Amino acid sequence: MTETVGGTSGSAPRTSRKSAKNGLKIERVHTTEGVHPYDAVTWERRDVVQTNWKTGETVFEQRGVEFPDFWSLNASTIVTTKYFRGAVGSPERESSLRQLLDRVVLTYVKAGKDFGYFATDADAEIFEHELTYMLLHQIFSFNSPVWFNVGTSSPQQVSACFILAVDDSMDSILNWYREEGLIFKGGSGAGLNLSRIRSSKELLRSSGGTASGPVSFMRGADASAGTIKSGGATRRAAKMVVLDVDHPDIVEFVETKEREEEKIRVLRDAGFDMDLGGSDITSVQYQNANNSVRVNDEFMEAVEEGTSFGLRARTSGEVIEEIDARELWGKMAHAAWACADPGIQYDSTINDWHTTPESGRITASNPCSEYMHLDNSSCNLASLNLLKFLTAEGTFDTQKFVKSVEFIITAMDISICFADFPTEAIGDTTRKFRQLGIGYANLGALLMASGLAYDSEGGRALAAGITSLMTGTSYRRSAELAGVVGPYEGYAANVDGHQRVMRKHQAANDEIRTKHAIDIAVQKEATKQWAANLKIGEKNGWRNSQASVLAPTGTIGFMMDCDTTGIEPDFSLVKFKKLVGGGSMQVVNQTVPAALEKLGYTGETIEAIVEFIAENGHVIDAPGLRPEHYEVFDCAVGERAIKPMGHVRMMAACQPFLSGAISKTVNMPETATVEEIADVYFQGWKLGLKALAVYRDNCKVGQPLSSQKTQDKATSGQAAAETEVKIVEKIVEKPIRRRLPKSRAAITTSFSVGGAEGYMTSGAHDDGTLGEIFLKLGKQGSTLAGVMDAFSIAVSIGLQYGVPLETFVSKFTNLKFEPAGLTDDPDVRMAQSIMDYVFRRLALDYIDFDTRSAMSIFSVDERQRYLDTGSYEPVKGDGSTAAELVTDEAAGPSPEAAAEIRAEAQIADAEAVAIQVETARPASGRAHTSAELLEEITGSAVDSPLCMTCGTKMRPAGSCHVCEGCGSTSGCS
Template identity: 55%
Template sequence: MKKQLKGLERHFTSQGVDPFASVVWERRDAKISNYRTGEVAFEQDGVEVPSTWSMNATNILSQKYFRGALDSPDREGSLKTVADRIVDTLASWGQKDGYFTGPDEAATFADELKYLLIHQRAAFNSPVWFNIGVKGVPQQGSACFILSVDDTMDAILNWYREEGVIFKGGSGSGVNLSRIRSSMEHLNGGGTASGPVSFMRGADASAGTIKSGGKTRRAAKMVILDVSHPDVEEFIWTKAIEERKARTLEAAGFDMGVDGKDAFSVQYQNANNSVRVSDEFMQAVLEGRDWELRAVTTGEVLRRLPARELMRQIAQAAWECADPGVQYDSTINRWHTTPNAGRINGSNPCSEYMHLDNSSCNLASINLLKYLNDDGSFDVDGFTHAVSLLIVAQDILVGNADYPTDKIAKTSRAFRQLGIGYANLGALLMALGLPYDSEAGRAYGAAITAIMTGYAYDTSACLAARVGAFDGYDADREGMLRVIGMHHEHVSKINSYFVPPELITAAQEIWQETETLAQEQGIRNAQVSLLAPTGTIGLLMDCDTTGIEPDLGLVKFKTLVGGGTMTFVNQTVPRALRSLGYDQTAIDSIVAYIDEHKTILGAPQLKEEHLPVFACAMGDNVISYRGHIAMMSAVQPFLSGAISKTVNLPESATVEDIEEAYIESWRLGLKAVAIYRDNCKVGQPLQTMRKEEKPVVTAEVAELRREIADLGSRSKRERLPRHRQSRTYAFQVADAEGYATVGEYPDGRPGEVFIKVSKQGSTLAGVMDAFSIAVSLGLQHGVPMETFVRKYVNMRFEPAGITDDQDIRIASSLVDYIFRRLAIDYLDTDSRDDLGIHTTGERTRSLLFPTEDSHLPSNKEIDESYGASVTPLPPLDDATPFVQSDAPYCYSCGNVMQRSGSCFVCASCGTTSGCS
């Protein structure tokens, strides 16, 4: 071998010194209580962990990863036991398979890996923790699987069975259903086919009955359909229609909570749905061309429709229920390392693993904050050593782990796909004093990711020299080297102005070396890196932020020894303030303010220019959705796979905002994107109080009343002249018709609004009359029209739907429509920009001519747009800290979960709805 494997040298440990002696150990009682009932959900006394581990991490380790029946002699009770079980098994397998030159190298491998695990510097995905080394259970080590299904009943029924086996083993799966003929096509024996959507019902019901690993979480799955499939419209609307049903049932008094007795009637809720779109489709959207839906069996065109209309349907459905997401097929296959082995059709449940059908990927993630030195420098040597060590460990797993099907076992061992990634990027950037949504933050993230994947492929090349390249390497050598060259090329595009020279130098040197080694020695693994949600293992490592996500909020909840919780300001905040040059007095003052007010806005002594450093995913100082997308685009060119991340949008976001997010993500070269608009789902809500205590409309009206009262105390009513001009217009929202009359002051300002609706019953007519009077009085007492618009747009109630107004195609209620119309008629463009309200013409121009020179992007320009700067939106007003209205209650302990990538994780016990 031409180069020593860096991960098999000692870096953190010394020969002859037990790595467990590097920490102070203590015993404590692990206890998890049910948030809703107060009952103890899990309890184990005398758990042995390092003293530096939090109680949360202790609870997760003991509840999820200790094996053996509780209170039995076989029950594990120490992290030492778990680390020995996993690492010693891997070392034994590695020695058997020729990974080590001898016992000394095997001992080095074991000591170094145990050090990483007990110091929370890295962690394997969950199946490794609860399967590897356990006698009598399948040694399943992968969290992510991609299945395939053909257009036969046997294949469809086998899909159900394979998913069940995968879920039982504690993992998740994804499948592209586009090979199944559409409901518009005929069967060979006569009659019409059911179509893929109908078969999704059976798979959804099966998934809803199986807990992953038989223990803690429901099944995680992904369902994908190509944008050219004739049933794509039905697929787009499956979950949105079910969401409407859920809202109707909840309003009628049915129990639609997370474990509500009536929630089972809502279908398709156990899967993430994604539409696969091509570059050709996206160009058709921009150019306003028609799109063809083609028969699966014959390829004939069954229907044509405007591509923009289809994209609008995707955005509208996502606005209603957060599904479907979008996967960019052309981009995915452009970065495919083994195209001769077959194209990439599917992904795992969270869209970060994308490779061949009937394949798997085992994941491991590195805690980035552990490699940040006190002086602000990044420990490149320690980080790259950890990368190399983990790649060796993961590759050993591939050849020795068990798989749910023979097809998956064959593909996985032939192509040896790995998924190394990281967590705590958001905390790392904050600790450095860098805003997440900034050129500096994106450049730093890109450099770290480039180094990680570069060293992963470098190690893979060294492994190829020692134990051989992957089986399909010779057939796809050209494709493999082409993609490695693409990664290398993008290193030069990192903005070195914002990155320490040692990071840029490390990235450049490792990719130069990797490209040379790959050409000379081959590659052991067809893929090496991705960014997973790191839900459970992120909490196990006591990470402030998961995966690539920014911080959720500046105040965290901490589980205490002996039970109970407390809130505290993230420890990253004082570290960030020190990096920004604040003295201890100022730091103490700012931290105390955050602790009291649960916000940093208004904190004494904090400089305004430093506010973006502390922007979070939620709260009153939030990162715009464009900031999320821009960070993804900066790191994507340095990942073999993709990124598990949900782009969060406020409740006030429009369908057009979501459409723009999907188009922008394609332009910037992402492989997939999922969105969530706050409060768009009725099921599984986080509720800070009972619904009868906080009706949505009452809260808005109460705030408006306070504003009116305040203005009224300072001003007198300005009555309209007896004879005044007015404008009246007819409107239709869904099946509701009506008229609105706006009376104006002589200078053209609106002073009164009267709304009449027909065929909706006397109750709604009376309410609208009373509402009109209240708004009119507010206008005459000086309440700005902008205030009314801000409070009432996006209010949701029936009737809602398509309108007959060319400027406002969709309205979520009559009130939403009226105030959008008033905004267009009476507010200037800048004010409407701030509110996100635009006419159809303005939106069309924005989509068609996104750049100043107003030309359509070429494929080359799309490629070159990776990491491009994206102008952030202004901070959103009136955001509520820490509220994630789609967050479910934990299936295991009943506590409220929080979003982690495309999934949810319980901060109390580590249960996740995803596959990490």
């Protein structure tokens, strides 16, 4: 019997098979017969309230929401604000996690029964209970579109990842714009390859004129993405643009965003607001996409050997230009160094692991680079919480992990049966090839809790073993599903290709170099799963052409209360924990004591080490901790940050066991060179990765500027330039030293930067201009004191020979090195180094307002004046002083306190800093000054954007950023 189920949004009709060959027999793993999972936990009611930082107005309020008592406040807040459906305040609004889980799980179970997945209704009920238990206990989570859409009146879109296609015709290009718009409107992202579009060096067939080239058409798509974003979305559109390395326009493509970044810097220096989300950023192009170059083995071998490489016409395939491969490679590395784009995708490796080569090549990826398959296709994701499988004895529960993967893969495949898609082409391809993307989160926490360093052979062996076990089990279950409801439609044409890739995975599993009992047990079970997979698959075929990817797991990672996302290491050893009733407290990650216990430490020693970490943020010189164990606690940032190649090696360990790829950006320090980035990209190819992206700290503009009138800034900039020219001419003619009078006015300032204390004395000429400085830092006779004396003399002589103070200020402000952090100066609350503080203080003391404003250096009174009046300029008769601004737990932050925090943290265009203040607010009722709040808000020296939803500093998650305050991401679903 069959029944037709109508689809929406371009979906084709689907048939329900009531009479399947055999249904699945389901066994209980987590649940007990006769006990519903809801009845085995303790539930409690909570209030979720969010307020506008500026007005104090409540922007979200839902009281009495119901969650299990073991869910954190952060997790319940994210689920309430993002995933509960229905208008707030209406009877239809969801108010309990039970309602959310039932809405999703019961839809999956009904579809599973309708499409013949279960042997009996009793098996369907067990499946329902098991799936509910796993979601309830945060063992795994579906991707966000499932929680948004399934079981609602909206189109039942379950996929987060999309790949489009564009051909060399105007109709196709315009359709590209349309399809991207539809996907962006739904809050998802898409990627595509533009290499079919002929280059600007080729002729048009119709008129004989020169073609525009793909880069020119990128402008229209970029503008479209920006417009749709500004039309209501709270994050920028997520998109990936790929171009093959042999395209004749490849150099233009590589340099496109680098040139735009230079333009951004020029406009910023001219006084325009070029911050992310700033009012003037729309004047530059190509900012809404990640760009990647598709390189093949032929090109990489040419780079390795230093030979030329041919660029090919799109229409004929003939070589129309020869280029030096290393020169192009250098341009790619330099552009990535300058602006983080382009990333790189290794085409030959990608297609060597392609299960359906007869149905087309893999040409592109989704925006985060983890999903790679056929054009016009999609993938739905789900991620396991790995820490849930670490036993009290310190072993990894392989059997429970295997059973959990079985349930998840079954559910994910069922969802394709009822899912809707944004275009007919995407729906058709997805139903024919049934691409899935199971993955995991909390790897970093699992490794630390197991006493294994992230950048170690043992850490990589366990990660590889778990990834192999996950994918081997997924494909084995897929083969079993093929025996029940049939293989994917495209399997018949790709039998040889699919089986070949299965054998490649199996062979890679045999090459894992196990080190410890925990990873030996995991790899042993993985070997069994791959053997069973091949045996069953050769008989039945497979239900799914793709099974696994490693996604960023940003929002759903917080939903599962994970310490780490995706394949990432622990971000830092301390984090903020939200408290019921408001506020937060800084706590050491719970994986730290577990790791210490695993390493053999006990009682008071663990307490002392944890207390040290809470105070210092790192383990160096922690009392009782052996230096050989430091590496276990290495994190993504801070002291002993994991080196870039440590991240690359971890990716390489896991890549052979993934159908798709890995969403991860290799973060590099600001001091990284072009050559180091080129080497990271080259090693990615050598180690067999499918894709790689890098981000050099501070490579992109992100500093908000003064909002004075452009003409004023241009004028002051011109005046400064003219002054500099005159000084150069004077020095060239004959430098003349202007000595200070015997008696002169001087200012002595004591200061503290990041806990380091010092003194500065500045002496002035009779006209008030600065002529000398003396810096005292460190003990007399120490190396530091000597260096500071020498530096003071050098600056003083420079000042006396006519070097303007503003020149020193422009060179030494924003220098980054320790000590850094909060100061005791109300005018300069945060400093990135001693030099940054000293020259900001000197600018405030000796440079006129107009000149300082061009440098965006303002006193606390001036910043407050801007927030009150919209102008930094002093008003005649304004003798107001900045009063101490406080926030109280009960009353919340005063508008003045929030405003100062916003100004001093340099937060621009963030309409809801309330979450930042709430997160930083103490649990006790005592008042906190805005300075203390500021330290907690901006204390992390990580180059990440601010959340466009709530204003909180985001942190990296794969190729994106995720907000710990509200769960929003910078582009990934």
